[in-house]
Amino acid sequence: MRPVCSPHVNAYSPIGPVVGIVGAGQLARMSQPPAIALGVELRVLAGSSDESAARVIVDTRVGDYRSLDDLRAFAEGCHAITFDHEHVPGEHIRALIDDGHAVHPGADALVHAQDKAVMRERLTAIGAPCPAWARVSGPGEAAAFAAEHGWPVVLKAITGGYDGRGVWVCDSEEAAAEAFAAAGGPLLAEAFVPFERELAVLVARSPHGQGVSYPVVETVQRDGICVEVLAPAPGLDPEEAAEAQRVALRIADELGVTGLLAVEMFQTGQGLLVNELAMRPHNSGHWTIEGSRTSQFEQHLRAVLDLPLGTPAMTAPVVVMANLLGGDDPDLFKRYEHVMAHDPAVKVHFYGKQVRPGRKIGHVTAVGDDLDEVRARARHAAVYLMTGEYT
8 A cells, every 4th residue: 555645754944945846747846956046845746756856856745636635644844835737626725725724826726727618718707818719518519619700610628638638620510529529528619710829928926916927938839739939939029028918917816826827828910819828837938947037936936935026037138948859769868968069058958757759858948149049059959869860
């Protein structure tokens, strides 16, 4: 029988607070360096001892985030609880708050990142710009939606979808029927948006209401997965960038978000539309480790502890982050020497995950003054690490 959140002798920091992170993926792992600098002790709840963050964070508890007993045992002695994923049941979060624990974000905020229909309802109510949408329970309702808004229709799983999973772009009622068969339940229908590009805004909000916004970035997607982030979004009109930041900060305030909020947007010829929300450090913000005076991971820790937020100012005019996706060769590290020698200024982050085709296993970041040059450097490093080939 597995131990449930067994106590650890080093549960308390001698100089600072303990932040408990539910989940032990790469987001929790990358929170460790800024925690050390802040004098914060991290504790993670991992499903197993070989998960990404469990490999580097001493105070790792093995338990199930779906078990309230495990969550309660894990939370004991923590000054704040937060998450590196959005799957913890809302009723469990409310129970922890009722027990007297500080949990950020709370259940009433987090539900908007867990349930896409709830998100659309709330964003529509506060006047945030969104695509046309509706809940649909079958192919006939999807076809009725298409009769009003046109094919193709984007059908989305209401809960659980990510990185392109749980999303179907349907050009007919027959295609919609296949999506419903795969989903096994009601879906969210959205009008297809002929966007010019995808943007993301990362903001932070503390419990007492202080908020900051990072520069708007462009995210480059391939097969539903972000492969590249350009900071700041090149060529974005300053007024539109400011509007994107205002929208994101307003959403954070209206939803009562505490911690980080990533707002993914479509840029269209008619303006900005909100696509998705995430309430945690986000892939679109990994560039901030080298590219901002305060990384998103440090900012999230500051926010959940209600400390003064750090400056989001960039460290260079241009920053490019390229994701590393797994391929057929699991030994990326053997190619690391070439990357280090070719461009010593490129920074490589590995997530401590087993390599599988298409899986995010790390990222590289390059900074500089010229977008084309910085982008080429980041791409060269990423492609060589993944394939052993030059770009």
